[in-house]
Amino acid sequence: MSAGRSAPGWWVVLGQELRDVWLGGRGPALTFAFSLILSAVAYLVATNTALNFLEQREAVGLIVQVSVAMGGILVVIAAADAISGERDRGTLEALLLAPVPRRQIAAGKLAAALSLWPAAFLVALPYVWFLGRGVGVVGDAVVVGLLVGTLLALELGALGLVVSLFAGSNRVSLALSLFVLLALFAPTQLSAGAQQGWAGDLMLRANPLTAGVHYVGRVLVDGHSLGSEADLLVAPAVAAIVLATVALLASGRMHLRPGGAR
């Protein structure tokens, strides 16, 4: 791989990685699996003929939450493979020999992993439109989904990249990234009672995933305005900025072996 005269290194890496993700088949396969899940969820909620107005709004909220969560999983799967996958396939050495700074390699790989999120969001749009057009929440659902999904995709992609930089093998990287993702999602399953009080509220707002998912619910299900619950977006935004910065800084220490031995 060689960087063109004018194109920055990360751009060249991004082009190569996008071809790998989308023409190599991984992106289309993951997007297809994502559409199957969305179809199953949408079919189950839409065929409930007793669905009243509020439940229909909840259905839109559910589709957006599933899209955001699954989009995050797709990105984390791709990012967790970014460096450790190259190590396992024995191609990292060639990549490190390319005349591209390591941070730019990481930036290109992160951007390519993030490309799965807009694709997933595009797939989700028909379902959101179908369920939300009658209750007038399509516009809000698109804005909220795009906002929360982009923040979560960025932070999860960066998380996967950091894990991939230091993991001993690709299997460990994928397992650890998905474990962290599930641990962050776990509080969303707590009962409403457990989320009351200052401790519950703090946990809800400090965890970027629960905060993002709750923001979706507050706007789409409870009918709050986009701005009135904006404080719930603080944790996802901070996590996205911090983790992306950490990922780019840590990628300067990218080595052939995870421990740092060359």
Added chain:
Amino acid sequence: MRRGLAALAVAALALTWAGAANASVSVTVDRIGVATGLGKRFAFRSTVVNSGPGEARGLVAHLNVASLRPGVYVDPEDWSTSRTRYLDPIPAGGTATVRWSLQAVNAGSFAVYVAVLPADAAGRPPTVGRTVRVTVAERRTLDAGGILPLALGVPAVLGLAAGGLALRRRRFVSAA
């Protein structure tokens, strides 16, 4: 007997005082009827008038919704996210206006009303404004049958695209 009469007199006095406590405050609304459709938003204003000689402090205005027909479940929280307002002190002869935003989430006939009560309201009746009658027309918001083409169509298109790509790649690899 004398003690009983005294207690009765005290109770009567207390009740009279309680009734008079809010007598200087009244509530009006800017409309008494709303006709709308399911899912539509609407709003009305209520005005709290302090016609008493002194400042009215610590008043709480509360919005409520009730179905006028049996068999319709109503959760007022679904109709309005902000149903309780804590009013600033109202000077003698002054007014305070509150705008209430609602969304009709059930079809049918409903009564919406505003009650104003003092913060130290133990035992005192609230002051209630006139009822706003809300008629919500039924509206079909979801065609359940339409989901099937979508639920099958999107994965089919993506599956064909992914399969076609995989086939092309396989041919390219075997040709190479």
